[in-house]
Amino acid sequence: MQEADIVDGKKTLRDRLPKRTKMAYSLGTAVDMWGLWLYPAVAFAVFNMYLGVSPWLVGLALTLIRIFDAVVDPAMGWLSDNLRSKWGRRRPFILIFGILSGLALPILFLVSPSWVGIKFLGVSVVFWYMMLSTMVYIPIISAFTVPYYSLGAEMSPDYEERTSIMSYRSMAQKVSELGNFYALRFTNLAWFLIPGTGQKNTLLGIQVYTAILGVVMAIFAIVVFFRVKERYYEKVVVKVTEKISILSGLGETLKCMPFRKMMVVGAAFTLGTSMVGSLGYYATVFYVSGGNKIVGDNWQFWMGVAFMAGGLMGVPLHAALAHRIGKRRAIVVACCIGICGYGGSWFLYTPAIQWLQTVASCLMGMAAASLWMLHSSIGADIIDFDELNTGERREGSFTACASYILKLGNSLGYTFSGLILTWAGFTWKLKVQAPETIFWIRFSLATLPIMGLIIAIIFVLSVKLTKQRSGEIRRSLEDRRGTV
Numbered sequence: 001m002q003e004a005d006i007v008d009g010k011k012t013l014r015d016r017l018p019k020r021t022k023m024a025y026s027l028g029t030a031v032d033m034w035g036l037w038l039y040p041a042v043a044f045a046v047f048n049m050y051l052g053v054s055p056w057l058v059g060l061a062l063t064l065i066r067i068f069d070a071v072v073d074p075a076m077g078w079l080s081d082n083l084r085s086k087w088g089r090r091r092p093f094i095l096i097f098g099i100l101s102g103l104a105l106p107i108l109f110l111v112s113p114s115w116v117g118i119k120f121l122g123v124s125v126v127f128w129y130m131m132l133s134t135m136v137y138i139p140i141i142s143a144f145t146v147p148y149y150s151l152g153a154e155m156s157p158d159y160e161e162r163t164s165i166m167s168y169r170s171m172a173q174k175v176s177e178l179g180n181f182y183a184l185r186f187t188n189l190a191w192f193l194i195p196g197t198g199q200k201n202t203l204l205g206i207q208v209y210t211a212i213l214g215v216v217m218a219i220f221a222i223v224v225f226f227r228v229k230e231r232y233y234e235k236v237v238v239k240v241t242e243k244i245s246i247l248s249g250l251g252e253t254l255k256c257m258p259f260r261k262m263m264v265v266g267a268a269f270t271l272g273t274s275m276v277g278s279l280g281y282y283a284t285v286f287y288v289s290g291g292n293k294i295v296g297d298n299w300q301f302w303m304g305v306a307f308m309a310g311g312l313m314g315v316p317l318h319a320a321l322a323h324r325i326g327k328r329r330a331i332v333v334a335c336c337i338g339i340c341g342y343g344g345s346w347f348l349y350t351p352a353i354q355w356l357q358t359v360a361s362c363l364m365g366m367a368a369a370s371l372w373m374l375h376s377s378i379g380a381d382i383i384d385f386d387e388l389n390t391g392e393r394r395e396g397s398f399t400a401c402a403s404y405i406l407k408l409g410n411s412l413g414y415t416f417s418g419l420i421l422t423w424a425g426f427t428w429k430l431k432v433q434a435p436e437t438i439f440w441i442r443f444s445l446a447t448l449p450i451m452g453l454i455i456a457i458i459f460v461l462s463v464k465l466t467k468q469r470s471g472e473i474r475r476s477l478e479d480r481r482g483t484v
Contacts, residue, residue, distance in 0.1 A: 098220070259402075382465065
């Protein structure tokens with residue numbers, strides 16, 4: 001259904017999508033969340049705290065993986081931009097690699113505890129398995145995620161409807177993200193307790209868990225393929241027969257000034273928050289829970305529930321706020337909420353009242369979900385801006401560049417987490433850590449993300465794509481090549 005909107009005194013068409021279409025599209029975010037972010041979410045608990053691999057090696061592995069991504073993501077963006085088929089250019093990737101990414105997920109954890117003591121080039125072979133298994137898996141999951149997020153940017157040409165699409169996706173993301181937080185609690189089930197020790201087999205638990213999630217991922221990919229269509233394909237894409245060069249495409253993408261600024265926004269937020277994302281788990285286990293890993297894992301689940309609840313509250317709130325004050329200012333509000341959450345962790349992570357840490361997690365979740373929703377919505381406006389200047393639509397190139405920068409920032413954050421843990425004197429064999437170790441973990445958690453959030457605020461305010469300007473761009477494009 002279309003209805004009239006007024007932009008700068010002129011009527012435009014409001015292009016709404018059916019709710020069922022937006023809900024079906026949003027299911028794909030679970031494939032991304034479990035395929036890409038479950039691994040770093042549990043890597044320290046599995047490979048450091050259970051298997052005993054040094055934390056700096058775990059952090060290093062998570063970062064080196066993203067160097068490989070530097071080649072894979074742009075290649076997938078280029079391939080999906082140039083594919084022509086009767087199913088479109090994104091949907092074949094979504095179907096095939098969505099299924100494969102689910103079926104292949106368990107291979108990331110198919111290691112043996114006996115490998116820890118075996119060295120290759122002076123380093124545990126578990127480290128090398130982390131590198132090899134992820135190098136096999138990354139091209140598979142990237143072949144899903146890059147086309148999937150590219151598809152989201154081309155579902156509607158409408159400024160407001162894009163925020164609505166991203167709000168559905170962000171809320172689904174918060175629900176699926178709960179699966180990452182529940183992972184370690186799943187390993188607490190009686191099936192995975194080692195008889196006579198009171199300890200749990202974290203590795204076996206995570207292997208079973210990823211097998212279950214993998215089946216769900218495959219089902220969701222099939223639903224997205226059948227329920228979501230490619231709006232721009234018939235009207236715009238198939239008319240372009242000349243293939244886009246991968247180098248020139250990336251070059252033109254990176255020349256786009258609004259895009260570069262929004263990449264800084266995303267990278268600053270990701271680097272600052274992921275730098276201490278794993279430290280939050282260590283703070284919960286070794287400070288709030290006194291070193292009891294089972295209690296800490298249970299609290300980690302409730303932290304995930306609070307994080308999800310914050311996101312579910314924050315997304316519709318910031319979507320409405322963006323309608324009133326604009327997307328950029330709404331991002332500033334989200335960053336301020338994040339500053340309160342991370343800064344407040346110094347007081348809210350306390351063994352005296354353990355549930356208070358869920359308040360901090362709720363605020364963090366509200367900030368993260370709202371920022372990424374609006375970041376993606378502005379990203380779709382930027383693609384229109386680029387089409388006006390270049391005459392080409394390269395959602396894949398934009399998605400690949402943005403995805404790589406954000407994943408690199410996330411992984412660098414995990415590297416810094418490992419370095420901070422090592423520098424602070426963390427010892428995985430000790431149930432009770434030294435007071436100075438706990439201090440530096442808590443201090444880093446409460447201060448470092450704030451720096452990234454301040455940088456994000458500065459750069460988002462410098463992006464000049466307002467609702468009025470976006471409306472002008474849309475009218476110019478439709479005058480040139482017609483409506484979609």
